[in-house]
Amino acid sequence: MSRLIALFLALAVALGLALLAGRPPAPRPADAPTEAFSAIRALADVGVIARSPHPVGSPENAQVRDYLVLRMNALGLSPEVRPDFGFRRIDRISQPVFLGGAVENVVGVLPGRDRSAPALAIMAHYDSVPNSPGAADDAAGVATALELARILKAGPPPARDVIFVITDGEEAGLLGAQAFFSGDPLARRIGFLVNMEARGGGGLVQMFQTGRHNQGTIDLLQAEARRPTASSLAVLLYSVMPNDTDFTVARGAGVAGLNFAFIGRQFDYHAPSSTAANLDLGSLQHMGDQVTAVALSVARAPSLPEEGPDQVFSHVAGDLLVAYPAVIGWAILLAVAGLLALAVRNARRLGALDAPGVVRGLGAGLYLLLLTGALLHLARRIAAGGGGFLEQRALLARAGVWEVALLLIGLAVLLLAPRLAARGRSRLQASALALAAGAAALPFGWDLAAV
Structure with a gap:
């Protein structure tokens, strides 16, 4: 519970700083x-x-x-x-x-x-x-x-x-x-x-x-x-x-x-x-x-x-x-890549990293991105229908409310992620949720993103 409170406090502070910086x-x-x-x-x-x-x-x-x-x-x-x-x-x-x-x-x-x-x-x-x-x-x-x-x-x-x-x-x-x-x-x-x-x-x-x-x-x-x-x-x-x-x-x-x-x-x-x-x-x-x-x-x-x-x-x-x-930027990226390679080598020596674990981790990260994208995309299709500028003017008229809705969807996925990425029956629930989000967007018209 204390971790959840700390998460919400951190998010609230970050949101407040972002609002102040954007004024x-x-x-x-x-x-x-x-x-x-x-x-x-x-x-x-x-x-x-x-x-x-x-x-x-x-x-x-x-x-x-x-x-x-x-x-x-x-x-x-x-x-x-x-x-x-x-x-x-x-x-x-x-x-x-x-x-x-x-x-x-x-x-x-x-x-x-x-x-x-x-x-x-x-x-x-x-x-x-x-x-x-x-x-x-x-x-x-x-x-x-x-x-x-x-x-x-x-x-x-x-x-x-x-x-x-x-x-x-x-x-x-x-x-x-x-x-x-x-x-x-x-x-x-x-x-x-x-x-x-x-x-x-x-x-x-x-x-x-x-x-x-x-x-x-x-x-x-x-x-x-x-x-x-x-x-x-x-x-x-x-x-x-x-x-x-x-x-x-x-x-x-x-x-x-x-x-x-x-x-x-x-x-x-x-x-x-x-x-x-x-x-x-x-x-x-x-x-x-x-x-x-x-x-x-x-x-x-x-x-x-x-x-x-x-x-x-x-x-x-x-x-x-x-x-x-730009050359300094490339040097920084190369340094980061080197540090990551060093960390992977050390983790493998300690037995803390194996190939199946890496694949599961990458899969969980990809799933989190796809699920978030699918739910946000579904929310936009429900609220605005088409993807053009004119179709979305209703959302632009209440941009503040819309941004809060997107924030809440993102937070919900973030809080569900540990359970949805775990082993066992929750994986079936996770798959069903992702598929449902994509399928629900299809009745609004052909949509490659939903597919």
């Missing part, structure tokens, strides 16, 4: 110091940009464009509307798809002391999908860029030009970014770029993509970012996913940089509920804190981050981001 910072008020990013100040721009849906080519999008020109003029950025035609080919599906359309990027420049130095670019997109005001995706990014421009303008002149690239047509296929990086003369001046995106209405901001040869970029992130949430694993996973942002185009053009987004509260993603009133101001503040720290450092530095071998990196706690070359 965005409190938004700074409108009267925050001039040099500080204020989510409340930025919210005023979000409210105007996300007043209504404004897809590319619509009258509402033209109104947002005109507002951005006024705001950027007031900030001394001398903005220009750059009409162009964006064209893009997508090869990630069974056959190529071609996307194209007229766009109107809004580009402004804050002059630096050395106009010939490689420039820093700050990028976000101002169009939305047709059915959403787009307060998060990407009015939050545009408002962050405007607040950053105010901070830069209020301080000493930057060492290099800072180019604000507010693209159009991102939701239609990255058309504005494609047009800018394929033909705009300013694109050739960019040496480092920070892009802002969102896939949801809240949560901590993730740094999920870098340019190639990112050693200098990660060094910069280590030194400057506030409460960074980033890992090279996320970067690797994103690289094989069929998702793209404007940063994809910049990266393809060989530009170094960082891509930031918050991805929580996904019920609001591309939805009518993505309004300024529903935007998590803590997420907006976290975006501003991250981007401002990095951008000020690059804008004021005498040189840009240097290229170097891609790094293995991960956020540990607070402001601590651990990074090291």
